Each structure stands twice: as structure tokens, then as C-alpha cells.
Amino acid sequence: MNLNNPEEFRCGFAAVAGRPNVGKSTLINALLGQKIAAVSPKPQTTRVNQLGILTNDEAQVVFVDTPGLHLPHNKLGEGMNAVAAQALSDADVVLWLVDANQPPHEEDQIITARLAEMTELPPVLQILNKTDLINEDVLAERCVEYARLFPKITQISVSALTGKGLPELLAAVTALLPQGEALFPDDQITDLYERDIAADLIREAALEHLREEVPYALAVRIDDYQERGEEGAFISATLFVEKDSQKGIVIGKGGLMLKEIGKSSRAAIEKMSGRKVYLELRVKVSKNWRSNPAFLKQMGYTDLNEDS
Numbered sequence: 001m002n003l004n005n006p007e008e009f010r011c012g013f014a015a016v017a018g019r020p021n022v023g024k025s026t027l028i029n030a031l032l033g034q035k036i037a038a039v040s041p042k043p044q045t046t047r048v049n050q051l052g053i054l055t056n057d058e059a060q061v062v063f064v065d066t067p068g069l070h071l072p073h074n075k076l077g078e079g080m081n082a083v084a085a086q087a088l089s090d091a092d093v094v095l096w097l098v099d100a101n102q103p104p105h106e107e108d109q110i111i112t113a114r115l116a117e118m119t120e121l122p123p124v125l126q127i128l129n130k131t132d133l134i135n136e137d138v139l140a141e142r143c144v145e146y147a148r149l150f151p152k153i154t155q156i157s158v159s160a161l162t163g164k165g166l167p168e169l170l171a172a173v174t175a176l177l178p179q180g181e182a183l184f185p186d187d188q189i190t191d192l193y194e195r196d197i198a199a200d201l202i203r204e205a206a207l208e209h210l211r212e213e214v215p216y217a218l219a220v221r222i223d224d225y226q227e228r229g230e231e232g233a234f235i236s237a238t239l240f241v242e243k244d245s246q247k248g249i250v251i252g253k254g255g256l257m258l259k260e261i262g263k264s265s266r267a268a269i270e271k272m273s274g275r276k277v278y279l280e281l282r283v284k285v286s287k288n289w290r291s292n293p294a295f296l297k298q299m300g301y302t303d304l305n306e307d308s
């Protein structure tokens with residue numbers, strides 16, 4: 001908190017937008033110095049808006065991590081776009097992340113179109129990420145190419161992986177926030193419950209181990225999360241897939257795959273929570289769950305349009 005001059009303290013929402021896989025979750029985790037959003041090389045890891053809260057002497061920035069804006073293929077896809085669009089219009093500043101390692105992509109144009117059709121657009125910062133993968137000349141070229149996507153855009157080059165450019169980014173974001181008191185206690189870094197983070201970590205561990213055909217069809221539900229004092233936490237969770245064949249893949253030969261997924265997720269949850277964790281995983285088939293509104297609601301995809 002800025003104790004010298006509390007009137008100058010700033011607080012507001014920064015929506016992080018960008019096509020899948022540009023590094024939105026990595027950026028939020030890097031800014032907060034802690035793992036909150038699921039990070040994975042497979043696109044569309046992020047399901048719903050997730051908040052990361054950064055509080056320093058000058059400001060409190062509430063980051064909203066939007067799911068990748070993309071062309072919807074099913075109800076889950078439609079819902080993700082609606083959620084993302086809402087997060088953009090509610091924000092005080094939009095951080096539009098692009099992959100500087102690649103030239104503009106068709107899906108970047110979708111974001112351009114979305115931003116252009118919004119009537120009350122907050123200030124937009126275009127963040128060129130992954131600059132650790134390219135040299136200065138290529139970066140200069142990419143800045144020009146990406147600037148063409150939107151008139152008079154402010155650009156900031158960063159690497160979420162190495163941390164380069166992040167202080168400058170934070171300063172630019174802070175300058176755009178309205179003055180106001182902090183909305184959250186200064187030691188709170190997310191509004192997600194630990195069990196939601198655990199579900200994301202299990203899903204992330206599963207995606208790392210599984211092949212292409214399963215990822216989008218995978219959902220994780222925490223069935224039980226108990227604190228057992230000195231012994232640590234007991235967690236049991238169900239991995240939902242859409243088909244029997246996928247169930248077989250997730251379980252693996254002799255249960256080996258599920259065991260590996262369990263091992264990695266347990267390690268990640270222990271690291272996140274700083275204590276010992278007993279983890280029990282099972283796999284269930286829920287046919288075509290991505291197009292089943294009741295299932296999606298149960299899994300926490302609450303912002304879906306009821307009538308879509």
C-alpha cells in the first residue's frame with residue numbers, strides 16, 4: 001500500500017487476451033511469481049477466467065486470464081468466447097498478447113475484429129511475447145507486422161519465460177489503472193480456491209503425458225479435498241473423458257499412464273500447497289461432455305449462455 005500517499009494508490013482490472021498458446025498463463029504466473037494458471041504446450045489449457053492479483057506499493061492489478069479467442073467448434077468453445085469478450089469490456093486495460101516468434105496469425109485477426117467491434121474499448125497494450133526466441137532485427141520486423149493489426153497500438157516487448165520487459169510492462173499497466181483502494185487483501189494472489197488450482201494442476205499434468213486425441217476431451221473434478229493435519233492433504237479426483245477409447249488411453253497399459261499422471265500431479269500440488277499430498281485419481285466417461293450444458297455447468301463453466 002502506498003502509505004506516503006494513499007490517494008495515489010491505483011487499483012483495477014487487466015484482461016489478458018490472445019490466441020491460444022501465446023503465453024498468457026506463463027505471463028501471469030511470471031508477474032505473480034507463483035504458479036496459478038495452468039501452463040501447457042497444448043492450446044486451450046485455460047477454461048474460464050482466472051484472476052491473479054498483484055499488489056505492490058503503488059497498485060493492485062487484478063489480472064483476468066481469458067481463454068483463447070478462437071472460432072467456436074462446440075458449446076464449450078462458444079462459451080469461452082463469450083467469457084473472453086465480457087472480460088475485455090469489463091477491464092481497465094487490455095493486454096493483448098501476441099507471439100513475436102511468429103508472424104501474425106489468422107487467429108490474431110479474430111482478436112483484431114473483436115476489439116474493433118467493441119464500442120467501449122479500454123486502452124490496449126499489445127505485448128509481443130517470446131522475444132527470447134528471436135533477434136533484434138526479427139523483433140523490429142514483427143513489431144511492424146503486428147502494429148498493422150490495430151491502429152495506433154502501444155507495443156511492449158517481453159519474454160514471460162526470462163522475465164525480460166516485465167517491469168516495463170507492469171509500469172505501463174499501473175499507469176493506466178484508475179486511482180482507488182485495493183479490492184483484495186494484499187497477501188491474496190488469486191480468488192481461486194486451492195481445490196480449483198489442484199484440478200488445473202492435475203489437468204495440466206495429464207495433458208503433458210497424453211497424446212493429441214485426448215486433451216480437449218479431458219475435464220477434472222475434485223471429489224474430495226481433506227486436510228489431515230500433520231499428514232498433509234487427501235485429494236481424490238475424477239478425470240472425465242468423452243469416449244471409452246480415451247478412458248483406455250488415460251488409464252494406460254496396466255494402469256501405468258494414470259500412475260504417471262498421478263505422480264506428476266501430486267508433485268505439482270505439493271509444490272503449490274507446500275505440504276504432503278495423498279492423491280487418488282479415477283477415470284470416467286461422460287459422453288460428449290463438451291456439448292452437454294448440465295455437465296459444463298457442474299464443472300464450473302458458469303458463464304455459458306443458457307440458450308446457446
Ligand SMILES: Nc1nc2c(ncn2[C@@H]2O[C@H](COP(=O)(O)OP(=O)(O)OP(=O)(O)O)[C@@H](O)[C@H]2O)c(=O)[nH]1
Pocket residue numbers: 018019020021022023024025026027038039040041042043044045046066067068129130131132133158159160161162
Ligand atoms: N520461449 C518462450 N516460450 C514461452 C514464453 N511464454 C510462454 N511460452 C511457452 O508457450 C507455451 C504456451 O504457454 P501458455 O502460458 O500455456 O499459453 P496460453 O496463452 O495461456 O495458452 P491457452 O491457455 O491455450 O490460451 C508453453 O509451452 C510456454 O512455456 C516465452 O516468453 N518464451
